[in-house]
Amino acid sequence: MAKRVVLAYSGGLDTSVIVRWLTDKGYEVITYTADVGQGEELAEIPDKARAAGAVEAIVEDIKEEFARDFCLPTLRALALYEGKYPLTASLSRPLISKKLVHYADKFRADYVAHGSTGKGNDQVRFELSVWALNPDIEVLAPVREWEFKAREEQVEYAKKHGIPVKATKEKPYSIDRNLWGVSVECGPLEDPWQEPPEDAYQITTSPERAPNEPEYVTIGFEEGVPRSLNGAEYRLLSDLILELNEIAGRHGVGRIDMVENRLVGIKSREIYEAPGALVLYEAYRDILSLVTDRFTFHYFMNHVPHEYAKLVYEGLWFTPLREALDAFTGRLARDASGEVRLKLYKGSVSVVGRRSPNSLYEEDLATYTEEDAFDHIAGKHFTKVWGLPLKVLGKRRS
Structure with missing residues (x-):
């Protein structure tokens, strides 16, 4: 029985070559493509995947699940990596991994695969997420171990095997x-x-x-x-x-x-x-x-x-x-x-x-007009108590 693998598939050069490369090594490849709002037309994806050698091609719209279960919790945490990055690509990886595990179970596959490189972050995100959900499944990452050293070699491989890839030379980004x-x-x-x-x-x-x-x-x-x-x-x-x-x-x-x-x-x-x-x-x-x-x-x-x-x-x-x-x-x-x-x-x-109906802002406490309800005498005593440690420290220093 052929080894079966579910591949995270974008339809680009890397993952299209991966389909054929794994097929040549005796795997039955099932591709999984997630619509997470990338703004691309995905209708042609199944035909492209099968032309590359896939036995099954799944395309799934998971935009709302992504927004509700991944973007929203991250927003509520106000999470920015190193204070700047709102985790755009990082967030989709655990959801796609969850889907890979789901379809691996559905199709009784022993492997899942991704197209990440050996020096990127995504290899970690995919593999840790997969293992957290199914510690017994094996994760394949062909880009880390295959023989291609340059994109041009992948393009030649795609041409040789009739793999439909639009790109013929490296894009700058x-x-x-x-x-x-x-x-x-x-x-x-x-x-x-x-x-x-x-x-x-x-x-x-x-x-x-x-x-x-x-x-x-x-x-x-x-x-x-x-x-x-x-x-x-x-x-x-x-x-x-x-x-x-x-x-x-x-x-x-x-x-x-x-x-x-x-x-x-x-x-x-x-x-x-x-x-x-x-x-x-x-x-x-x-x-x-x-x-x-x-x-x-x-x-x-x-x-x-x-x-x-x-x-x-x-x-x-x-x-x-x-x-x-x-x-x-x-x-x-x-x-x-x-x-x-x-x-x-x-x-x-x-x-x-x-x-907000739940606002803790009270204008009569914040205002500097005659409507001011703040107890300024209490402020005097508060400052005295609050500053007491510094007053003691100042005496010692002097």
Whole structure:
């Protein structure tokens, strides 16, 4: 009986060659392609996969599952890797891994496979996620061990075997896209001193070419879930994110240029575009600060965003740590209902208004008018007690 493997398949050169390469080695290859909002036409994928040698080709729309179960928890954690990266590509890997394991069980396959390289982060994310869900399954990564040293060799192999691949020479960039954003690397971006060429950006307008007038958007939250955009209700979170990508992208919002620390120990220069995600981050941070008490909000901001981003980046999605952090952020989200108004202008996004039925802001305490209800005499005594340790320290020093 032939060995059976379920392959994460994009339809590009690498994974198309993998199908034939594994077939030549005696495997029955079943391809799995996830629609996570990459904006590509996937109707031709099954024919391409079978032409390359696949015995079965699965294409599945999982945009809403991705938005609801992966993007939303990460938003609630305000997770940004190294304070900048909203984990666009990182987030899709555990979900795709979950699907690979599911279909491996359904088709009784003993292997799953991916197209990641030996120096990338995705090999870790795929393999740790798969093993967390099925520790007995074996993961194959042909790109790490096959004989091809250059892309041109893969193109020749594809031609020899009649594999339908559009590319005939290396593109300057490696691009990964989903509804949460776009990651771009390689080509001229490998020089960290060089400004990213404009053609590297996929979904955002250059701030210099963005409209000369600002645009305002209002995002409505219900218990930490974005539900409305400019008053229009959205049944699907994925649709709201995609629409926000269009609006914010028009204004050049969401561009990130960074040198990040990869898991394998190297530094990598990447650019990202996440217009919708970054607008939602700004909005959610603000609504959370409005409805959360100082002690809890400070603890959250000091501990959760960094730790959550780190575990997503490092392939630790299917862990008790992530589940525990979700429980914490889920509790905070119960109070995060209301609206946030934001201003988009030439690459920048700023919050200009917020309101919530659960707001802890009290105008009569904050005001400096005659309506001021704050006890200023109490402030005098508070300062005296609060500063007592420093007063004692000052006496000792003098």
